[in-house]
Amino acid sequence: MIIDKMKAWKNLCKAKDIVAILNRKHFQASYVENIEEAKKKVLGMLEEGASVAIGGSTTLSEMGLVEILRNGNYKFFDRYQDLPFDPDIVDIHRKSLTADFLLTGTNAITKKGELVNTDCTGNRVAPMIFGPKNVIIVAGVNKIVDCLEDAFQRIREIAPMNSKRIKHETPCTETGFCVDCDCKKRICNFTTIIHNGIKFEGRIRIVIIAEEIGY
Template sequence: MNPFQPWHNETLSLRTVSALQANRFKACYHATAAPAVAELLEAIPLSATVGVAGSWTLQEIGLIAALEERGQHLLNHNKPGLSPEESLAIRRQQLTCDIFLTSTNALTLNGELVNVDGAGNRVAAMTFGPGKVFVVTGANKIVPNIAAAQERIRLLAAPLNNKRLNRPNPCVTTGQCSDCQGASRICTITSILHKQPLSSDISVIIIGEELGF
């Protein structure tokens, strides 16, 4: 990382935090992942049932491993060895869990969260159902506006997630979305949270590092 990048990450992150708060979200900034993980572990009661979205960011910062180590009851549909039926059942349980953990594909300087999903379980749980939602994201996902967010998803998030999931879609060859029409397509639902939804409790934690897709 060049010596000026932390300044830029912090500057954009603090602007985005202010915009998120104006949009009724709770929001905060941490320069590195460690204090963010510590804050989350303190905020999540051991008695809580915690739903976990498919998120590379949550894995990178070690949050899932830390929760597992302390014996947290996790609803994690990504665990190896689950059958499709078991995975689907866990996704449905995530919709009414105590706490839901996720990241976001992009967030704008105007304080909006933009996501593209395949089945829709992640964006559904982000929007309504769980008692509390924590959205953890790297500063690298901050973009100027919704159009830039959608372009970021097409150029970065979608191809990288397809590669991670080993999907046979064109973007794993070209490196960018081509609006494919096959049955294996994972980009089927676009969600934009302009404001915190009614009856939801969402906290966005921005970390001044490059995390996730």
């Protein structure tokens, strides 16, 4: 199908372009053509026996990485266990801050090479900045936006879906759009911007998938 081919070509161009930008910002970025290649690439980066934490991500869910980590030769800080949130899952989040590897998605990547993320608990945005020795970020080209304002807007648009997915009782799960709520179950509590990868060169690796993955 010519339309599919042209879309794939356009996505590949976008992926190559953002990888060049991210590498100029001192991240270690590379691109792959599809989700299967991304899975192989990420698993190839993990060292056997290493401790691995995972940030909540629809992209990683689509890749089926949780199942692989549960059955692989890793020490997996498994945040998806059926345990009470506090203290058990919170404790896993704390331990995750010392993991050898953090695997995560990102909410947005600007065309200046900034990574923008918003969290409910902070367990994803905090270790992206500091803690785990290695951070591996996987993102589809649908995460690319023009500027910081577009990144914040993107996050406001996707957050209601996240709130519904994790079953938080927030106004946006009724309306479908953000009303900047002030309720206890609000999921948009911490927002970070990673401007570059200079401070710990090589720590943050980014795999761009030349497809639309997750949301």
